[in-house]
Amino acid sequence: MAVPYSPLKRFVVLDLSRVRSGPAAVRQFADWGADIIKIEEPSEVKDDKPGGAAKFSDYQNTHRNKRSLTLNLKDPRGKALFLELVKRADVLVENYRPSVKKKLGIDYESLRAINPRLVYASISGFGQDGPYADRPGLDQIAQGLGGIMSVTGEPGHPMRAGIPIADLSAGLFAAIGVLIALLDREQSGQGRWVQTSLLQAQVWMMDFQATRWLIDGEVPGQSGNDHPTSAPTGVYPTADGHINIAAMGSTMFSRLCEVLGMPEMIKDPRFTEAGLRVDNRADLNREIIARTRTRNSADWIAALNAAGVPCGPILAMDGTFADEQVQHLRMTRQVEHPRKGPISIMAQPVNFSDGELPAPRPAPETGANTAEILAWLGVDAAECERLRGAGVV
Template sequence: MDQSTHTDLLQEIFGRPGTGPLAGVVVADLSRVLAGPYCTMLLADMGATVIKVESAAGDDARAWVPPQRDGESTFFLSVNRNKYSIALDFDDPGDLGLVEQIVARADILVENFKPGGLARWGLDYESVSAWRPDIVYASITGFGTDGGAQLPGYDLLAQALSGMMSLTGSQHGEPYRAGVALFDVITGLHAAVGVLGAHHERRASGLGQHVELNLLSSALSGLVNQTAAFVAGGTVPTRMGNEHPSLYPYEPFPARNKELVIAVGNNAQFARLCTCLGAPELAADERFATVAARNANRAQLRELMIERLAARDAEDWFERLMAVKVPCAPILGVDEGVRFAADLGLEPVAVAGTGERRIPTVRHPASFSRTPVDYGQAPPALDGDRERVLAWLAAGRPVGAVAGAAVREAS
């Protein structure tokens, strides 16, 4: 089956418009909870046909409530739009055969089982690549497949073990986790980048490869300047509350009614800030004239700024400072953040699905000028797309599925 016929068949059976940059790409999604599903949702948004293979109990995240919408976990809804669900029991030979057929038709496979967990069914990379050497196979673990293989892959553990929590919280208070599973999300992003890189390379070589990711490596990469401080500079970063280790002023400051974040990144911005505060002389003061000097004299500068900021409300300062291009922002709630993005014309909410099942979701972060993403498929009900998946498989069983079954029987 040539590529155009293949893409047409996907559109006919699954009903996607086929306009995204990944139209025609098939992803076997054997992942659950967050890092893997976030990766595969990004791919699905871009037009890939993502077959979400679940157990009879479904993705664990389906049960993670509250909060919920009409009895469904909003956690699950947040990372599973544009996918097609089929529930299969890997221990059942017939169902395992269907999994193999899905893998045989896929360009990309994404899984986040425990290291070695798929080997018992012949679905690990070594087994699959024996009969699908062209597949891009992504494995997401918590802490790798060597010394960390037995550690549970929870984001909170990665935040603790990476040093993230040692950096989060007030200087003299206790460590805190981030308010979101940050490293699950970052690992999902890294996974999407990795599989797309491997998919691109395959077009030249004709060969797939194993793309391995883990939460801890993603965490250390995601800590950027903080890990570099130690790796390159021999400095061990510590908690500084809301302050930045290399920039000042760069934190919330109390205005007359509430706090306002001010983020000064260079001397020109600082000079404009001082003028707006009615104290232009501070920009020339040797204690504050350079980035290094402001860092060394934070306490004195903070007192002088607070004294002047007390004259107006945060909203007033926000307008005044932004008018002179001084980076600043009020601290908003999530609800206010969504509304603010809408006010800027960013259209943060995208309704996924058609007909009776339409779910508000957060828009895909990338916009494409020629091959736009679409939101035609709401997050799937468990096993809700069985008939469509089976119809797609029946439209042409590839040789790879037969080879996979032979490998399994031989072992």
């Protein structure tokens, strides 16, 4: 029987990040039991705060399993309290522009002098130095600069990915970097400055498309829903919608032809080799589409799967979470919100044998845990109220 599993509970993480890339990194630690202290300015209006249904849901998704402390880092008293937290912390995550953290005096070198064991993670738009270092960085800008928009969509119409892929992948890479630094600290006793950026993450995510240029000297273009280097692989219309079919390789292609009732295509000189099928993709797709239109999606999916041909439906979000395999994988978790009651959040896509995630907590209201965190630092209730009155917390 699985039991609650909190392998990261021994770590204290200071979260100075906002919007998505930094919180995406911190969420990996929050879900696995680390003590996350989310630090916010007392009077600042956050652009990731709840302000309607969409904002509320995204805030719960991004900031669950944290404690919230309000702290004015521009006030010497607030700065002093922050440095006390740094002394006790294992990890700090921030996504300020490089010049901002230096101006506040919370850059890596300044904090390393206080706690040499601190693992300090920085996520920026374009890197901590270089010609673009202090530019404001947003996901879509990184998508354009990093190449994904040039290979997404139909030819002649650059298209952004439907999710903030640069933000999310940068967060994941930062989390991986922090974990590596924590493992290294077990031997060296020293922390590290972990650095990544939206641009680095997006370029890395180009994977085989980048390799086509780096090794083959080929500039990839847009191929819509077709796979750029394999055919037939893409989206095909049916009598009641569309399905994905991925018949890579000659064996899969032969199986597809048999299921479609078109065995003559196996020996068609236009389609006998993988390269020919790519070169004659338009003709090949035209032949397949004429047949897939004759039956509904469920029929084709059943027949193709039975023959071992990779295929599947194209679902909207409601259909995804209604899918029997998604439900089997328990990709959602229930959280009891103090005002909204039970809500569903995304589960982690990683499982461990004989262990499950600890019970999730909703994202905290701003400053909800200020008093308890200050008490941990030795600040009594009366002093906490004085600091609150002075706008320090």
